[in-house]
Every structure is written in C-alpha cells, then in structure tokens.
Amino acid sequence: MGEDIFSSLSRFGLSNYEIKLYRVLLLYGPNTPTGAVKIAGVPQPRIYDLFNALQEKGFVDVVTGKKHLYRAVPVDTVMRKEMLWMDNYMQELDTYIEKHIETVPLKDPYIWFVKGNKNVQDRIKSMVYSARNEIIMALSHESYKYISTILPRQIKNGITVGLVLFNDTPKKELLNVPEGVILKFIDGKPLEMVLVDRTWVLSNLKGGIDNGDYAIYLEEDQLLHALSYYFYYEIWAPSEYVKFPGDFVYYRL
Known part of the structure; x- marks a missing residue:
C-alpha cells in the first residue's frame, strides 16, 4: 500500500503536500519544519504555510519556542471529529428535506439499480453502517474485506451480524472474522445479498445486465419479503456454521 493508503485524506481537504507532511509526522513522530522537509520532500519555502494549513484543519499540533515542533493529531481523533460533523450534517439535511420536500411519496414497488462495482461496495458499506438492529449478508471476499473494519463497531453497538462467505474466501481468513459475527460458509460461486433491519435489501447481479456491474436495491415490503425468502432457503x-457468539442460542435471525 505505501503512500496509497494516505491518498484518501484528500477527501478531508488535504493537498498532496499536506498529506506528505501529515504522513511523516504519523510515521516518524514529532519533528521540526527542517526535519520534516527532508523526509517528506516538500518545497522548503512552503513548509510553514503547509503546517499552518494542517493546524487550521486540525491535523497537527505545534509547540512554539526557539524552534517550532509539530506533531500529528492521532488519526482516531481527527476521524471522530469528521464523523461527528458528518452525522450532524446528515441529520440537519434529512430534517430540512423532510420539512421542504415537494414530491409525492412513491407508492409503487420500485426497484433501483446501482451501477459500478465501487458504487455497489460503497452502498453495501453505507447500509452496514446505517444498521440499527440487524445485518444479514452474503458477500464475496472482495466486498467482505471492503466492509470488514466497521463490523466490530456495529457488534459493539449491539447489532446482530449474520454473514455468509463463499469459496473465494481463503479458509484461513474465516478464523479472522470479528468475534460476535454469526459466520457461515458455502462452497459455491459468490452471490451477494445484503439485508439490513428487514427494511433494505441489495442484491449484486455481478455483470448480469449488459455484462456490467449492477446491483438492485429496494425498500418495498413485498419484494423484500420475497428476496429474504430466497436468501434464507438458497x-x-x-451454508455451514463456522463461528458464532457464545450466547448464540439467544439470537434470532
């Protein structure tokens, strides 16, 4: 991965040079402007402007004195602040839309299409993140790896997580699935489906239409019931149980 894993920090308003400096402070610890320049490879004349920008954005702290010393604000501190801002903004936006919406609510059973593998995975992650009670899903290895880091948080929040993995997932990786997940395995071609809170369902068609990557997404009760029935029996x-919580007998899926 190297520097690639840090490139997504651009989504938080950081420039390439700012990302380089923040990375240096995270990996090498507190440093002076002169020391950071040597490691990060950013232009010397811009160093103070870059550090000032990082400080204003909440990514670095500074000690002033004969020499300025900068340190990285821990990633979890920065991200927690961003997540709080996103949650508040999402609530404000939802409230505003609810108050000012002018369209007539849809009454027909609509099936929505999500196009593009990355968009499908992002929708799965959003569904898992938005769950309040229950997540039941069957995922390919690729999609599981994409959402696996948020499962411990949801389990800690008391959300039931049931997961089926297929033969594209190495057997040794099954043991690394987070504790608390009800895990099953089936020896077959991945067929992705995600059901959240008995309210939303996504089924990944994996190139079934025009050889493209599509998924269907719906919230309509009757269709959701039919897909849930299919998911359970097919x-x-x-699938065979691989691992489950110690109090599994009390879970209801």
Whole structure:
C-alpha cells in the first residue's frame, strides 16, 4: 500500500503536500519544519504555510519556542471529529428535506439499480453502517474485506451480524472474522445479498445486465419479503456454521 493508503485524506481537504507532511509526522513522530522537509520532500519555502494549513484543519499540533515542533493529531481523533460533523450534517439535511420536500411519496414497488462495482461496495458499506438492529449478508471476499473494519463497531453497538462467505474466501481468513459475527460458509460461486433491519435489501447481479456491474436495491415490503425468502432457503440454510457468539442460542435471525 505505501503512500496509497494516505491518498484518501484528500477527501478531508488535504493537498498532496499536506498529506506528505501529515504522513511523516504519523510515521516518524514529532519533528521540526527542517526535519520534516527532508523526509517528506516538500518545497522548503512552503513548509510553514503547509503546517499552518494542517493546524487550521486540525491535523497537527505545534509547540512554539526557539524552534517550532509539530506533531500529528492521532488519526482516531481527527476521524471522530469528521464523523461527528458528518452525522450532524446528515441529520440537519434529512430534517430540512423532510420539512421542504415537494414530491409525492412513491407508492409503487420500485426497484433501483446501482451501477459500478465501487458504487455497489460503497452502498453495501453505507447500509452496514446505517444498521440499527440487524445485518444479514452474503458477500464475496472482495466486498467482505471492503466492509470488514466497521463490523466490530456495529457488534459493539449491539447489532446482530449474520454473514455468509463463499469459496473465494481463503479458509484461513474465516478464523479472522470479528468475534460476535454469526459466520457461515458455502462452497459455491459468490452471490451477494445484503439485508439490513428487514427494511433494505441489495442484491449484486455481478455483470448480469449488459455484462456490467449492477446491483438492485429496494425498500418495498413485498419484494423484500420475497428476496429474504430466497436468501434464507438458497444461501443461508444450505451454508455451514463456522463461528458464532457464545450466547448464540439467544439470537434470532
């Protein structure tokens, strides 16, 4: 991965040079402007402007004196602040839309299409993150790895997580699935489906239309019930249990 994992910090308003400096402070510890320049490879004349920008954005702290010393604000501190801002903004936006919406609510059973593998994975992650009670899903290895880091947080929040993995997931990786997940395995081609809170369902068609990457997404009760029925009898029931919580007997899926 190297520097690639840090490139996504651009989504938080950081320039390439700012990312380089923040990376240096995270990996090498507190440093002076002169020391940071040597490691990061950013232009010397811009160093103070870059550090000032990072400080204003909440990514670095500074000690002033004969020499300025900068340190990185821990990643979890920065991200927690951004997540709080996003949660507040999302609530404000939802409230505003609810108050000012002018369209007539849809009453027909609409099936929505999500196009593009990255968009499908982002929608899965959003569904998992938005869950309040229950997440039941069957995922390919690629999609599981994409959302796996948020599962411990959801389990800690008391959300039931049921997961089916397929034979594209190495057997040794099954043991690394977070504790608290009800994990099953089926020896077959991945067929992705995600059901959240018995309210939303996504089924990944994996190139079934025009050889493209599509998924269907719906919230309509009757169609959701039909897909849930299909998921249970075609994927969940034939799968074998791999691991489950100690109090599994009290779970209801």
